[in-house]
Amino acid sequence: MSIRIAPPLPLIFLLMIHNAFSGYWAVSYSHPHICALKNSSVIMSCTYTYPTGYQIMKTFWTNGSVKGVEPPDLSEDPEYSQRLQYLGDKQQNCTIRLSHVTQKDEHMYYFRFTTNVTDGKWAGYPGVSLTVTDLQVEAPERVTEGDSVRLTCKSSCTLTDRATFIWYRNSQPLTERRDRNNQLLLQSVRREDAGRYSCALHEHTYISPAVYLNVTYPPKETFVVVSPSGEIVEGDSVTLICSSISNPPALNFSWFKGGKFVGSGRIFSISKISSDHSGEYKCKSTNEHGEKYSDAVTLNIMYPPKSISVSINGSAEIVEGDSVTLICSSDSNPPALNFSWFKENQSSAVGSGQSFSALQSGRFYGEAHNQHGSQRSDAVAVTVHGVYH
Numbered sequence: 001m002s003i004r005i006a007p008p009l010p011l012i013f014l015l016m017i018h019n020a021f022s023g024y025w026a027v028s029y030s031h032p033h034i035c036a037l038k039n040s041s042v043i044m045s046c047t048y049t050y051p052t053g054y055q056i057m058k059t060f061w062t063n064g065s066v067k068g069v070e071p072p073d074l075s076e077d078p079e080y081s082q083r084l085q086y087l088g089d090k091q092q093n094c095t096i097r098l099s100h101v102t103q104k105d106e107h108m109y110y111f112r113f114t115t116n117v118t119d120g121k122w123a124g125y126p127g128v129s130l131t132v133t134d135l136q137v138e139a140p141e142r143v144t145e146g147d148s149v150r151l152t153c154k155s156s157c158t159l160t161d162r163a164t165f166i167w168y169r170n171s172q173p174l175t176e177r178r179d180r181n182n183q184l185l186l187q188s189v190r191r192e193d194a195g196r197y198s199c200a201l202h203e204h205t206y207i208s209p210a211v212y213l214n215v216t217y218p219p220k221e222t223f224v225v226v227s228p229s230g231e232i233v234e235g236d237s238v239t240l241i242c243s244s245i246s247n248p249p250a251l252n253f254s255w256f257k258g259g260k261f262v263g264s265g266r267i268f269s270i271s272k273i274s275s276d277h278s279g280e281y282k283c284k285s286t287n288e289h290g291e292k293y294s295d296a297v298t299l300n301i302m303y304p305p306k307s308i309s310v311s312i313n314g315s316a317e318i319v320e321g322d323s324v325t326l327i328c329s330s331d332s333n334p335p336a337l338n339f340s341w342f343k344e345n346q347s348s349a350v351g352s353g354q355s356f357s358a359l360q361s362g363r364f365y366g367e368a369h370n371q372h373g374s375q376r377s378d379a380v381a382v383t384v385h386g387v388y389h
């Protein structure tokens with residue numbers, strides 16, 4: 001630290017001789033370089049001495065020197081007056097506090113005092129340099145689940161106040177492990193760790209801008225949504241949608257029916273569904289980190305009776321008094337439980353149930369019903385021979 005003496009040199013020389021044994025002129029600062037956090041309060045610790053035989057008239061801090069002009073007292077500057085507090089005294093302590101510092105406060109500051117003796121004025125050059133920093137979170141733009149991540153809270157200068165750093169995720173304070181004072185270590189990053197990170201200093205109001213940590217991961221869950229939901233009837237248009245939770249979003253989807261690849265794309269559409277489409281479907285979603293299969297969904301396609309046929313148990317030719325049983329069989333979903341029997345060219349049914357006992361000659365056909373429709377069989381002929389006495 002060097003001291004420059006403000007008064008003209010000859011006078012200084014005289015003063016120095018005169019006071020050689022009764023003290024010396026000096027101002028000393030315990031931190032000549034201060035790095036302070038934005039909006040914090042800065043203490044500039046300062047002591048001064050002067051020879052005996054002088055009385056201190058005025059003590060003040062200033063930030064500039066213009067040759068031949070008395071430097072401005074910062075406590076009278078509207079930029080500073082509200083924020084500057086002199087904590088010292090008129091003997092030896094010249095400490096001040098400057099609060100709510102901003103980048104505009106980055107100057108040299110020095111202490112000056114005047115005495116009752118004309119030209120007995122001193123200034124502590126070169127003074128204290130103040131640097132004001134903000135905080136910036138340094139984090140990788142994106143990380144993959146399981147990686148180890150280190151976030152750093154950066155300041156542009158080494159903070160004079162060695163306060164503890166605190167971290168926030170989405171504005172919530174964190175208790176995760178610290179690695180060195182200004183670093184946050186996420187040992188095995190989880191997708192819940194994604195979020196907006198900011199840092200601050202303990203007991204300081206300033207909080208850094210938030211930085212988004214993007215955690216990528218393979219598809220976690222893949223599932224199939226069937227549209228429309230509910231019963232599917234032959235002829236309907238059906239859409240299967242594959243959804244998954246992944247980051248980045250999966251863009252590659254494959255479809256499988258009963259284990260066999262049937263298509264790709266997020267949406268699998270069947271425009272006129274038939275019973276052949278019944279079966280178990282799965283989809284697989286893939287992103288650059290991995291893939292995941294969905295659970296199987298079963299498509300059970302409903303359809304009205306088809307391939308209906310009537311079979312005759314035994315012979316179609318019987319003698320009067322006997323009967324012949326006609327049995328109706330059909331393919332339908334759900335299975336037909338309702339059957340009607342008709343004699344050709346008669347409008348009203350002659351029987352119901354899956355089988356029918358014919359007692360007379362005629363051509364008979366069956367009709368099978370389920371909730372989706374009905375179908376009639378071809379007619380079968382039954383002949384009853386009369387018994388002649």
Ligand SMILES: *[C@@H]1O[C@H](CO)[C@@H](O)[C@H](O)[C@H]1NC(C)=O
Pocket residue numbers: 053054055116117118
């Ligand atoms: C300055 O003050 C000191 C102490 O009060 C006194 O001894 C001295 O005579 C004063 N000097 C002048 C020039 O007034």
Ligand SMILES: *[C@@H]1O[C@H](CO)[C@@H](O)[C@H](O)[C@H]1NC(C)=O
Pocket residue numbers: 063064065077079107108
């Ligand atoms: C001292 O502070 C005032 C007010 O902020 C400013 O206008 C001036 O430029 C500063 N002087 C120097 C030398 O930095």
Ligand SMILES: *[C@@H]1O[C@H](CO)[C@@H](O)[C@H](O)[C@H]1NC(C)=O
Pocket residue numbers: 047087088093094095
């Ligand atoms: C100067 O005054 C401040 C504020 O009262 C105090 O904290 C500091 O310890 C003092 N310094 C010395 C060297 O006495």
Ligand SMILES: *[C@@H]1O[C@H](CO)[C@@H](O)[C@H](O)[C@H]1NC(C)=O
Pocket residue numbers: 039100205206207
């Ligand atoms: C600055 O600090 C004060 C309290 O000391 C606080 O009320 C204010 O919100 C802070 N401003 C900023 C921009 O952080």
Ligand SMILES: *[C@@H]1O[C@H](CO)[C@@H](O)[C@H](O)[C@H]1NC(C)=O
Pocket residue numbers: 142214215216247248249
């Ligand atoms: C995270 O990164 C992935 C991969 O680049 C990107 O697709 C996704 O949009 C990012 N998420 C956010 C919230 O920025």
Ligand SMILES: *[C@@H]1O[C@H](CO)[C@@H](O)[C@H](O)[C@H]1NC(C)=O
Pocket residue numbers: 252253254286
């Ligand atoms: C989608 O995945 C299949 C195999 O799962 C692969 O052959 C194909 O190249 C992938 N397509 C894209 C666009 O990634």
Ligand SMILES: *[C@@H]1O[C@H](CO)[C@@H](O)[C@H](O)[C@H]1NC(C)=O
Pocket residue numbers: 313314325327355
């Ligand atoms: C067919 O007829 C035989 C002999 O009368 C009888 O045992 C059998 O149960 C009948 N079948 C059906 C399906 O009615």
Ligand SMILES: *[C@@H]1O[C@H](CO)[C@@H](O)[C@H](O)[C@H]1NC(C)=O
Pocket residue numbers: 338339369374
């Ligand atoms: C059987 O189907 C006929 C014709 O659709 C209907 O009138 C009748 O109510 C149905 N019976 C039963 C028990 O479902």
Ligand SMILES: *[C@@H]1O[C@H](CO)[C@@H](O)[C@H](O)[C@H]1NC(C)=O
Pocket residue numbers: 344345
């Ligand atoms: C039943 O009617 C059809 C025409 O609807 C006719 O061709 C057929 O001969 C008739 N059968 C009997 C057994 O009357």
